[in-house]
Amino acid sequence: MRVHDMAPATLGLRSSAAPKARVRRHAGKERVLVTYGDGLTDLDLDAALRFHEAHGRLATVTTVRPSSRYGVLDVNDSGTVEAFAEKPTLNGWVSAGYFIFEPEVFDLLDTADSCILEREPLERLAAEGELMAYRHDGFFFAMDTFREYQQLNEIWESGTAPWANPRNSRTLGTGHTPTQRLRRIAPSLVKAAS
Numbered sequence: 001m002r003v004h005d006m007a008p009a010t011l012g013l014r015s016s017a018a019p020k021a022r023v024r025r026h027a028g029k030e031r032v033l034v035t036y037g038d039g040l041t042d043l044d045l046d047a048a049l050r051f052h053e054a055h056g057r058l059a060t061v062t063t064v065r066p067s068s069r070y071g072v073l074d075v076n077d078s079g080t081v082e083a084f085a086e087k088p089t090l091n092g093w094v095s096a097g098y099f100i101f102e103p104e105v106f107d108l109l110d111t112a113d114s115c116i117l118e119r120e121p122l123e124r125l126a127a128e129g130e131l132m133a134y135r136h137d138g139f140f141f142a143m144d145t146f147r148e149y150q151q152l153n154e155i156w157e158s159g160t161a162p163w164a165n166p167r168n169s170r171t172l173g174t175g176h177t178p179t180q181r182l183r184r185i186a187p188s189l190v191k192a193a194s
Helices: 018-022 045-055 103-108 120-127 146-158 178-185
Strands: 032-035 039-041 059-064 072-075 081-085 094-101 131-135 140-142
Touching: 039 094, 045 059, 045 094, 045 131, 059 120, 094 103, 103 120, 120 131, 140 146
Parallel strands: 059 131
Antiparallel strands: 032 094, 039 140, 059 094, 072 081
């Protein structure tokens, strides 16, 4: 495994598929793991990779069950609240923003900034039966707001951060990030962007 720890500015990252298409020169003909980088999870990457390899399709998206940001009410026609649930887990699955792509996926990505990953490329993969969902039932928390940033920092400072679970770092050792741990135990595997 080679880790490309590239700063967003190095790739010219924006909210489009174009930067991901530009990553192709680094990935070559290898399988690529992609994340938006705005969510924390205790995802078992080995299990996700086994799932991906077993199904043989071009792409896997990690999915989670979303939690409502609000209390959900069951209200009858007269306005009586029959049930109330504070921020329940909702039905259905949503993208957690962690993907596994075979090199052929890059053929669907345009380098133009107008190419949006969640539109043409993923919609096409789904329509062609080439996109599979890895269902993650563990911890996932997106950090899209300052409030969520504060919540994640509170979790971290409490010492109970699920993403720091030893189950996920036992093969890499301890450290702040998987990239830092890999740099320490297997520096030849880590190839920084040039």
